[in-house]
Each structure stands twice: as structure tokens, then as C-alpha cells.
Amino acid sequence: MNTRMSRRDFLRFSGGAAGMALLAACTPPAPPAESSAASQAPTGKIFEGQTLTVAGMSWMWDATKPMYEEFLAETGIKLEVAAFGQQEIEDKLMQAVATDTYLADLIAVLSNDSADVWGSGFCAPVPQEILDDPEMVWDDVLPIYREKVLDYQGQIFGMPFDGDTHHLMFLHTLLDDPDNQSKFKAKYGYDLDPDRGPKTWVEHRNYAEFFTGWDWNGDGEPDYGFAHMMKRGDTAFWGFVSRSCAYAKHPDDPGFFFDVDTGAPRINTPAFVRALTEWKEELQWGPPGMASYGWGEVIQASQALKVAMNIGWDGTVMATEASQGKGKASFSVLPGSNDVYNAKSGAWETHDQINYAPYLAAGGWQISVAAKSQSPDAAWALSKHFTNKEWGNRFCFEGYRNPIRVSEVTDIKPWVEGKLKFGERSATTYVRALNETMSHPNLVLDLRVPGWTQYRDAVELAVSRALADEASPEQSLNDCADAWTQITDRLGGPEKQMEQYKDFLGV
Amino acid sequence: MRQTTLVEARPAKVGQSRRRLEISDVTFKWILLLPAVLAVIALLIFPFLFTLGVSFTDWHLFNRGAPINFVGFKMWASVLSSKYIHTTTLNTLGFVATAVPIEFGLGLLVALALNEATRGRSFFRVFFLMPLMISPIAVVFIIGRLMLHEDIGAVNAILMKLGFERVMWLSDPMTARFTIILVDVWQSTAFMILMFLAALQSLPQEPYEAAIVDGSTALQRFRYITLPLLGPVALTATLIRGLDAFKVIDIIYALTGGGPGQATESVTLTVYRTGVKGGDIAFGSAAAYLLLILMALFAFLLMLAMRRWVRRTTD
Numbered sequence: 001m002n003t004r005m006s007r008r009d010f011l012r013f014s015g016g017a018a019g020m021a022l023l024a025a026c027t028p029p030a031p032p033a034e035s036s037a038a039s040q041a042p043t044g045k046i047f048e049g050q051t052l053t054v055a056g057m058s059w060m061w062d063a064t065k066p067m068y069e070e071f072l073a074e075t076g077i078k079l080e081v082a083a084f085g086q087q088e089i090e091d092k093l094m095q096a097v098a099t100d101t102y103l104a105d106l107i108a109v110l111s112n113d114s115a116d117v118w119g120s121g122f123c124a125p126v127p128q129e130i131l132d133d134p135e136m137v138w139d140d141v142l143p144i145y146r147e148k149v150l151d152y153q154g155q156i157f158g159m160p161f162d163g164d165t166h167h168l169m170f171l172h173t174l175l176d177d178p179d180n181q182s183k184f185k186a187k188y189g190y191d192l193d194p195d196r197g198p199k200t201w202v203e204h205r206n207y208a209e210f211f212t213g214w215d216w217n218g219d220g221e222p223d224y225g226f227a228h229m230m231k232r233g234d235t236a237f238w239g240f241v242s243r244s245c246a247y248a249k250h251p252d253d254p255g256f257f258f259d260v261d262t263g264a265p266r267i268n269t270p271a272f273v274r275a276l277t278e279w280k281e282e283l284q285w286g287p288p289g290m291a292s293y294g295w296g297e298v299i300q301a302s303q304a305l306k307v308a309m310n311i312g313w314d315g316t317v318m319a320t321e322a323s324q325g326k327g328k329a330s331f332s333v334l335p336g337s338n339d340v341y342n343a344k345s346g347a348w349e350t351h352d353q354i355n356y357a358p359y360l361a362a363g364g365w366q367i368s369v370a371a372k373s374q375s376p377d378a379a380w381a382l383s384k385h386f387t388n389k390e391w392g393n394r395f396c397f398e399g400y401r402n403p404i405r406v407s408e409v410t411d412i413k414p415w416v417e418g419k420l421k422f423g424e425r426s427a428t429t430y431v432r433a434l435n436e437t438m439s440h441p442n443l444v445l446d447l448r449v450p451g452w453t454q455y456r457d458a459v460e461l462a463v464s465r466a467l468a469d470e471a472s473p474e475q476s477l478n479d480c481a482d483a484w485t486q487i488t489d490r491l492g493g494p495e496k497q498m499e500q501y502k503d504f505l506g507v
Numbered sequence: 508m509r510q511t512t513l514v515e516a517r518p519a520k521v522g523q524s525r526r527r528l529e530i531s532d533v534t535f536k537w538i539l540l541l542p543a544v545l546a547v548i549a550l551l552i553f554p555f556l557f558t559l560g561v562s563f564t565d566w567h568l569f570n571r572g573a574p575i576n577f578v579g580f581k582m583w584a585s586v587l588s589s590k591y592i593h594t595t596t597l598n599t600l601g602f603v604a605t606a607v608p609i610e611f612g613l614g615l616l617v618a619l620a621l622n623e624a625t626r627g628r629s630f631f632r633v634f635f636l637m638p639l640m641i642s643p644i645a646v647v648f649i650i651g652r653l654m655l656h657e658d659i660g661a662v663n664a665i666l667m668k669l670g671f672e673r674v675m676w677l678s679d680p681m682t683a684r685f686t687i688i689l690v691d692v693w694q695s696t697a698f699m700i701l702m703f704l705a706a707l708q709s710l711p712q713e714p715y716e717a718a719i720v721d722g723s724t725a726l727q728r729f730r731y732i733t734l735p736l737l738g739p740v741a742l743t744a745t746l747i748r749g750l751d752a753f754k755v756i757d758i759i760y761a762l763t764g765g766g767p768g769q770a771t772e773s774v775t776l777t778v779y780r781t782g783v784k785g786g787d788i789a790f791g792s793a794a795a796y797l798l799l800i801l802m803a804l805f806a807f808l809l810m811l812a813m814r815r816w817v818r819r820t821t822d
Contacts, residue, residue: 091784098568098786116569116786233764289657291767292677306658451569454785461769468680468767490787491570 045076047378054382055092056108058083060161060365064400071385077378087234094453097122105373106383109158111149111363115450115500118152123368124376125155130384137389140405144438148445149363153503158366159387161395163404166242166361167433169302169318170197170207170309172330172425174216184210195429197309197332200354201246201278204309204335208285211308217324219305225285226309227298232464234294237456238361240463241444242311244275246337249357251442253344254507257455263494267459268474268481270348271341276466276473283467291467302329313361315430316399319422327423331433333358333440358437359444364404409434448504451491458483562793568786582793592794594769595777596801598684602773603752603805606688606695611745613692614699615737619729621700622707632704639697646694647761651677655686680770683763687771690758695751699744706740707733738817746809753802774798 054061061081072079082104084092090110096103097117109117117123130136138146141160150158174180175194184192188206198204208225216223229239248271249256258265266272283290287301299314301307303323311334318329336356340349367387369379385391395401397414415427422430437443447455462480466473488497530538562582566575586592621631638646654661655676663673676686714732723731756775759765765772765780774794782791 094784094786098783098788120569120571231764232766232768233760287658288673289675289678292657292763301658450571451567451786454781454787457780457785460764460766464766465768468678468770470680470768470770490565490567490790492573 045074047375047381048076049078050076050375050378051078051080052106052373052375052378052382053080053082053104054106055082055084055089055104056106056367057086057089057365059400060108064395067391067394068382068385071382075378075381077382079382090453093117102372103370105370105375105379107368107370108161108365109368110365111158111164112446112448112452112456114149114152114157114366115448115452115504117368118157119450119500121371123157124371124373125157126159127380130159130380131156133384133388135388135390136384137405140389140407142404142406142409142438144360144443145364145404148504148506149360150366158368159383160392160404161367161387162364162401163434163438164313164360164362164364164402165434165437166238166311166313166334166359167315167430167437168197168204168309168311168332168334169315169329170332171305171325171328172197172429173328174211174308180210180216195330197330198335199332200337201243201335202337205278205282205285207309208282212285216308217305223305224287224301224307226282226311227286227290227293227301227307228279228311229293229295229298230279230291230463230467231294231297232460233457234296236294236460236463238359238446239311240276240279240459241446242334242359242361243279244272245334245357245359245444246355247271247275247339247341248343249355249442249444250340250342250344250349251355251357253342254505255343256444257447258494258498258501259343260498260502260505260507263488263498265481265484265488266343267462267484268477269341269343271343273474273477274341276463276477279463280467280473291464313402315426315433316402316420316422319420319426320399326421327426329426330429331426332429333433333436355442356440357442357444358440360438360446363446363448364402403431403434409438445505447501449491449497449500451487454487455484458487558792558795561789562796564789566789568788570786578789582789583796585790586793586797591769592774592777592797595772595774596797598769598771599753599755599773599775599798599801601684602688602691602755603749606691607745607749607752609688609692610696610699610748611741613696614744615703615741617696617700618703618707621704635700636697638694639701641694643694643757644761646690647758650690650693651686651758651762677763678767680767683767683771687755687759687762690762691752691755694758695748698748702740702744703737706737710736735817738813742810742813745813746806749805749809750802753798753805774801 060083061079062083071077082092089108090113092103093107093109093113094116095101097120100120100122107117107123109123131138141150142163145160145163146156149163150156150160172194175192175197181192184206187210190203192207193199198207204226210225211223212225213222215221228243229235245256248266248269254260255266257267287293287306293301295312298307298310298312299317302310303317303320303325305324305328315329315331317323318325319327333356336354338351338354340351340355341347342349367383369376369383373379389405389407392405393407393414396403396405396408397418397420399420403409409431412422412424412427412431415422415431416424449455458480461483462476465471465476465479470476471479488494491497563577563579564575565578565581567573617635621628621635624631655663657663657673657675657678660676662676667673675682677683710733714736715728718728718732754775755773756779759771759773759776760779763771765776775798778791778795778798781787781794785791
């Protein structure tokens with residue numbers, strides 16, 4: 001058989017292939033299928049042959065696998081999990097949003113990113129059938145999440161998965177100790193508070209100093225007062241904002257990151273400068289190298305009982321198998337301050353009452369369905385299964401995610417008697433801290449404006465420069481404010497950005 | 508020019524009306540080349556020109572609804588006047604200027620030793636190449652986050668047992684720069700070893716035999732025969748490693764995030780943060796071109812220097 005191709009045949013073949021490729025390229029992509037069966041209770045393998053890709057952190061999808069395997073078997077959905085670290089998932093998502101490319105059917109969205117992710121049309125709003133679905137029990141979702149975090153400009157885009165606030169963790173066993181109590185009182189002139197821990201940042205400094213440099217955990221090594229997240233490119237933004245809230249959030253002013261009237265950044269006000277200055281001084285009461293600690297290192301140090309206090313999310317990590325602190329940790333709202341900076345008047349005020357300004361740090365990871373999903377019904381069905389009250393409670397009480405529902409912060413029984421065995425005192429103070437934080441009138445809502453990652457990078461750079469002695473706190477935060485102004489200008493100007501900021505604040 | 512008739516291989520059918528398509532050999536070659544040319548245009552030249560074009564606009568991916576304006580050299584001016592970029596550029600140059608020579612020197616030394624080794628050569632070859640087989644992120648985790656952990660890391664524990672002070676591997680700006688270089692050297696020296704070992708084993712033996720007959724010492728043979736003969740490979744290896752080092756991002760991103768402060772941030776990390784993740788694609792494109800210019804300059808100067816060095820050594 002003659003297998004040689006003549007030039008004419010070659011040209012015909014090539015032309016045909018090129019033509020087909022051109023036609024394929026010019027054909028518009030198939031529109032996403034209409035979501036019609038979203039609220040149908042899955043009966044039988046109604047999604048047989050459909051594959052869903054999910055993008056999220058490994059703890060969200062890998063660790064909880066036994067809990068949804070049965071649902072996958074029942075519905076016939078095949079799941080492909082793309083599990084990333086916290087930074088990686090955000091990086092991947094922002095790249096996909098920026099380039100408008102498909103990432104996955106179900107996506108874990110950090111609340112801070114939602115102005116970019118939901119505002120760009122990258123994700124589909126939650127269909128009315130899901131909003132009406134009794135299994136979801138939307139009234140059970142805490143109002144701050146239902147009305148703020150999951151909502152973008154009047155539409156719900158996020159399925160309630162994870163609630164995030166920052167709170168103070170302290171080892172109450174240390175504060176209960178009579179010897180520590182008498183020594184502390186002799187040194188500082190007031191009592192340790194085993195129930196609430198330090199109530200102000202001044203007290204926090206005293207506590208930190210007191211528990212630094214001696215072996216209070218009995219391992220033969222000196223231990224430390226506290227650990228905070230300070231690492232650039234990790235979680236330094238949230239660590240620094242938590243340290244600043246009490247000084248910078250005036251109860252009469254809705255704005256925090258910006259002046260809502262002018263759009264001027266406030267990140268370099270004396271309140272933030274004071275917080276950064278004090279934070280830097282306090283490095284001496286943390287473990288060596290704390291300036292390079294991310295949240296992961298803070299957890300490790302806390303679980304190993306190397307530090308007496310921390311600020312962060314995930315209080316339940318103190319009750320896991322890896323922790324030596326099970327039953328030893330208590331929780332409270334972030335420390336407050338009697339000194340509050342009034343950015344409107346440009347002056348410090350001294351209040352008789354402590355100014356608390358708890359922080360809805362990050363706001364949690366919510367599940368969204370991509371607008372480009374080719375299997376939206378299956379995606380909504382799985383997201384509903386993953387976030388409905390029954391399963392949501394179960395994930396929460398087993399420590400896979402933080403509370404987002406009323407039912408998760410009302411009764412301590414599931415925390416104490418459930419799989420986690422949190423400990424009654426730990427559970428009581430944990431639930432109390434969360435309730436006080438989320439219902440607080442001076443609660444600081446996190447930054448959620450378009451291009452937020454650039455604002456965050458600028459803050460983390462400023463913090464890191466100051467902690468590394470590359471610049472004074474004042475200089476580094478002034479540079480940060482200049483960077484924020486430039487970023488705002490690049491993103492359409494203060495008016496455009498403030499429209500989004502005010503919308504989130506509800507101003 | 509020779510003409511080719513496309514139908515010459517087939518006999519004409521009686522009564523068939525046909526047009527004879529005649530193309531030259533040159534045209535036919537171009538037709539054959541067309542797919543490759545299109546691929547190069549689509550995957551290399553278009554992105555190259557597109558990025559250049561974007562750098563003359565004010566395009567920001569997260570400034571939704573805003574028109575994209577041509578702003579001339581405004582973004583280039585922003586990049587060139589940015590203190591942030593100045594610092595990251597100096598960091599990058601410092602990293603390349605330190606890490607690559609160390610890797611070159613160590614790689615050459617180990618390759619010479621392996622080349623002379625008579626026992627365990629195969630084992631040591633694989634042993635020294637192992638770092639190349641490990642993902643940079645894993646290297647960062649094992650070396651950076653575990654061994655060099657400032658509080659509970661093995662290295663500090665040993666140093667302190669020996670009576671030394673605790674070393675702030677990641678929190679001190681100067682030391683963090685050193686740590687980044689240390690991790691890179693640990694991983695990338697293997698590449699230099701691989702290149703030099705392959706070159707050493709392919710060197711001709713005649714010059715050595717002649718030099719031995721002439722009574723030369725080992726050092727003289729290394730200085731006047733080995734080094735000049737290794738010149739082309741040394742140039743290639745340095746060029747590849749150097750260009751790679753200019754683009755460093757993974758180790759820094761995972762180990763220090765660019766900190767403390769801005770001490771370890773590279774231009775590539777800045778481009779990634781600003782242009783890719785931050786959405787400021789115009790600024791990011793201009794910064795990426797700055798890096799490209801730096802790399803081209805590096806390649807040009809390196810080739811010039813290596814040529815002079817080889818010439819001087821062989822004279």
C-alpha cells in the first residue's frame with residue numbers, strides 16, 4: 001500500500017484540520033446550564049456521570065471526606081478535589097478571577113476576596129430554591145454572616161460554611177495557680193483574671209511579661225507570654241489589625257480602614273502607629289523568631305504550651321489530639337483600651353469604660369458555585385449538603401470549621417460531649433467570646449473592597465519593615481498609606497472604592 | 508527557481524477540467540513550517556508583544572468597568588521611580604551575584620572530586636544529585652521551616668548546645684538573605700555538579716598525557732587544560748543557573764514571603780504579587796520587562812566576560 005502523501009493531499013488535510021480548528025475556536029462556549037434541580041432532594045443517582053471539581057483547603061474537603069462520601073454514592077457525583085494551602089487557594093482564585101478562567105465548580109471563597117470574586121460575576125448567586133430550602137435553615141445562620149459576609153450588594157453568593165472572628169486564647173490553668181496569682185499581684189498591683197484573661201492591651205503586656213522567661217510548663221525550657229501572627233505573606237494583616245482595633249475603632253465612627261466620607265486611608269493614624277510600636281516592643285515576650293510566625297506557627301506554639309496566650313481563629317485547635325492544652329485554654333474577646341483615637345477630631349480620648357472593638361477577621365471561608373460550572377445543579381446540591389444545618393453543625397462540633405450558626409454558639413453540650421470533648425470551661429468561654437464578638441456594637445468588619453490583596457500586601461510590608469527595623473512604625477505606616485492611596489487611584493478612585501466599603505459597612 | 512507542479516505525480520484524467528496549482532519548493536517549505544511558526548507566534552511572540560503593549564496602558568484587572576487607556580511611559584516611569592522596585596531589584600541582583608558563584612565553585616569542586624573518585628562513584632553521583640529531585644517547596648519546609656526554625660529547629664539546638672548564640676535565620680533581614688541563599692545553594696549546586704561532571708568525563712585525554720610527559724603539575728594541568736576546556740560548559744551552566752536565579756520566587760515565597768520587611772523580596776515575587784494576584788497588570792508588565800532587560804544584560808555581560816576569560820586562559 002502506498003502510504004506516501006502527495007503535496008495536494010497534504011494541503012487538503014492541513015486546510016481541513018485548520019478550518020475545523022478555526023470553527024471550533026469561533027464557536028461560542030456553551031452557556032452554563034440553567035439551575036433547575038437545585039432544590040430537589042437527591043433521590044437515586046440523579047447526577048450519575050457528572051464530575052464536580054472543588055477548590056479549597058485540604059481540611060475542608062479531604063478531612064471531611066467520610067462525611068460526604070455517602071452523599072456522593074447516592075447521587076452519583078464524582079468529585080475531584082483540588083486541595084491547597086490557605087495562601088495557595090487565594091492565589092489560584094485571584095488569578096482565575098483576574099483572567100476570567102474556570103477554576104472549579106465549587107470554590108472556597110475568603111470573605112475578604114468576595115468584592116473581587118462575587119463582584120466580578122465569577123460566581124453565581126445562590127438560587128432562590130436554595131434560599132427557600134428548609135434544610136438550610138437560613139434563620140439559624142448568625143445575622144452578621146447572613147446579612148453581611150454572605151451577601152454582596154443585596155444578593156447572597158456564599159453558602160454558609162465557616163465563620164471567622166479573632167479572639168484571645170489564654171491558659172486558665174496558669175491564671176488559676178495561687179502562686180502565679182500572688183506573684184503577679186505583688187508585681188503589677190492587680191489580680192490575674194482566670195475567667196476573662198487580660199482585658200486591655202496594657203494588661204496583656206503585663207501578662208505577657210509575667211509569663212516570659214521561666215519554665216511554667218515543666219519541660220525544662222523557658223516559656224513565653226504570647227504568640228501572634230506577624231509573618232509577611234501569611235497572616236500578618238489580621239494579626240496587626242487585631243492588635244490595632246481597640247485604639248483605632250472609635251465607637252461613634254463607622255469607618256475603620258478608611259474615612260468613609262473622603263476615602264482617605266487611616267492606616268497611618270496615631271492609633272495604628274501606637275499599636276505597631278507596642279507590638280514591636282512586645283516581641284521580647286514572644287518566642288524567638290516570632291516576627292516570622294504565621295498562624296500555623298502560633299498554633300504549634302500554643303498547642304505545645306510554649307506560650308500562655310494567643311490571638312487568632314480556631315479556638316478548637318487547643319482541644320485536638322495534637323494539643324497538650326486540652327481543657328487548659330479559655331477564651332475572651334480581644335483586649336480593649338481606655339485610650340481611643342478619634343480620627344475625625346484627630347485626638348486621643350480617654351474613656352472611663354474600656355473600648356472593645358472585636359474583629360471579624362477574614363470573615364471565614366464560604367462555598368460558592370462558579371458561574372462557569374457546567375454542572376450547576378450537582379454543584380448546588382453538593383454545596384447544600386455540605387453547608388446545611390445538620391451537616392454544618394456536625395463539621396463545626398467536630399472542629400473542622402468555626403461557628404457560623406446560632407445553634408453552634410448557644411449550647412455548649414455538643415462541644416463538651418461531642419467528638420471534640422472541648423472541656424466545659426473551654427467551651428463556655430469559647431461560646432461566650434464568639435457571642436460577645438459577633439454581637440458587639442463596635443465590631444470591626446474586615447476589609448472587603450476590590451483589589452484587597454494589594455491593600456493587604458501593603459500593610460504586611462509596613463508591619464514587616466517596622467518589626468525588622470527597616471523603618472520606624474510611623475514611617476512604614478506613612479509609606480503604607482501612600483501605597484493605599486495609589487492603589488485606590490489605580491482601582492478607580494476613592495469614590496468608587498468607598499461605595500463598596502460603605503455598602504459592606506452598611507453606612 | 509524550480510517550480511513544482513502539485514499534480515505531477517498523477518496522470519491527467521481524460522476530459523477532466525483542472526487547474527494546475529504550481530508552487531515553488533521554497534513556498535512548500537514555508538507551508539510545512541507554518542504550524543511551527545504559528546505556534547511560536549502564538550506562544551512566544553504574541554505574549555511578548557502583548558505584555559509590552561499592556562505596559563503602556565493603565566489596565567487593572569480589578570478595576571471593573573473602567574476603560575483601558577494608553578498612558579505612554581507612565582507605568583514605566585512608575586516602575587523606574589518606585590523605591591519598592593529599587594529594593595527588590597537590588598535584592599535580586601544580590602541574590603544572583605552571591606548564590607550563582609557559590610553554586611559554581613561548589614559544583615566544580617564536587618564534580619572534580621567525583622570525577623577522580625574510584626570507589627562509590629555511582630553512589631555519590633546519585634547522592635549529590637538528590638536535591639534536584641526534591642520540590643523547592645519541600646526543601647523550604649524541611650530546611651527552612653523545620654531545621655532552621657529559630658525556636659525549636661535542630662540547627663539552633665545544636666549551635667546552642669555548642670555554646671553559640673541562637674541564630675535568627677528568618678527574622679533578621681541580613682540573616683534571612685543568607686538563609687535564602689543557603690537553601691538555593693543546597694538545592695541548585697546539584698545542577699552545576701551535573702553539568703561539570705558530564706563535561707569533565709568528555710574531555711580529551713591527549714592534552715593531559717602530553718602535559719604529563721612535559722612534567723606539568725596537577726595544578727598546572729587544571730589551570731591550563733581543564734579550566735579552558737570547561738569554558739563553554741561553564742558559560743552554559745552559569746547562564747542557565749543565572750537566568751533561573753533572576754526569576755527566583757518559590758523559595759522566597761514559601762520561606763519568608765519576601766520579608767522580613769522587604770529584605771528578601773525578588774522582582775519576580777513583586778511581579779507576581781502586583782500583576783498576577785493583585786491584578787495591576789500594567790504595572791506588573793512594566794516590572795516584568797525591567798526584569799527581562801536585566802536578564803538580557805546579565806547574559807550579554809556574562810558571555811563577554813567568559814569569552815575574555817577563555818581567551819586569556821588559552822593565551
